[in-house]
Amino acid sequence: SQQGEEDPQALSIQEGENATMNCSYKTSINNLQWYRQNSGRGLVHLILIRSNEREKHSGRLRVTLDTSKKSSSLLITASRAADTASYFCATTLEESNSKLTFGKGITLSVRP
Amino acid sequence: GAGVSQSPSNKVTEKGKDVELRCDPISGHTALYWYRQSLGQGLEFLIYFQGNSAPDKSGLPSDRFSAERTGGSVSTLTIQRTQQEDSAVYLCASSRDRGQETQYFGPGTRLLVL
Numbered sequence: 001s002q003q004g005e006e007d008p009q010a011l012s013i014q015e016g017e018n019a020t021m022n023c024s025y026k027t028s029i030n031n032l033q034w035y036r037q038n039s040g041r042g043l044v045h046l047i048l049i050r051s052n053e054r055e056k057h058s059g060r061l062r063v064t065l066d067t068s069k070k071s072s073s074l075l076i077t078a079s080r081a082a083d084t085a086s087y088f089c090a091t092t093l094e095e096s097n098s099k100l101t102f103g104k105g106i107t108l109s110v111r112p
Numbered sequence: 113g114a115g116v117s118q119s120p121s122n123k124v125t126e127k128g129k130d131v132e133l134r135c136d137p138i139s140g141h142t143a144l145y146w147y148r149q150s151l152g153q154g155l156e157f158l159i160y161f162q163g164n165s166a167p168d169k170s171g172l173p174s175d176r177f178s179a180e181r182t183g184g185s186v187s188t189l190t191i192q193r194t195q196q197e198d199s200a201v202y203l204c205a206s207s208r209d210r211g212q213e214t215q216y217f218g219p220g221t222r223l224l225v226l
Binding site for chain 1: 142145147154155156157160162168171174201205214215216217218219220223
């Protein structure tokens with residue numbers, strides 16, 4: 001079963017615009033990670049945010065975590081055509097502390 | 113190593129045959145994970161190794177699926193008597209340790225069962 005639910009399921013924006021993707025989850029977590037996937041193959045790790053953190057930045061990426069609302073958001077600023085991919089949030093649960101539980105993913109299209 | 117590697121990249125097999133999928137984790141990573149991704153089920157956890165032991169096998173879908181890890185490094189996922197519903201991309205990931213560590217994924221093996 002899916003722990004995370006991303007929103008929206010698909011997003012299409014113009015190059016240079018910002019892209020905001022949301023993820024909600026159901027149970028308490030240890031950490032939340034965002035991954036990118038191109039062409040249905042390997043997952044590229046983007047950023048990890050721990051349950052005691054509220055915000056993290058990495059280059060053009062900004063991730064927030066609200067544990068009271070059990071939600072996270074990924075913001076990509078100044079998007080590029082190369083950002084076109086599927087994006088997944090994944091959580092490790094408190095009782096599990098190991099395996100990742102993924103959402104269904106968001107398809108981002110950045111038009112040049 | 114430079115990253116997680118998996119072989120083969122693609123595998124086509126006939127229903128009922130056995131297949132072996134291989135994963136080489138990043139050198140020094142003690143934790144290794146297998147996931148699979150299919151259209152109907154999304155990304156699902158299969159099994160987790162810490163060293164050579166597998167404390168969590170909860171995601172293996174049936175007793176046709178098994179995995180082992182030797183020398184704390186390479187892992188093999190074996191699917192016996194393959195069925196068409198086994199068709200998926202099988203992804204391997206490794207992390208420096210379990211828990212609050214980033215998992216790094218390999219490129220996956222795309223399995224097609226005819």
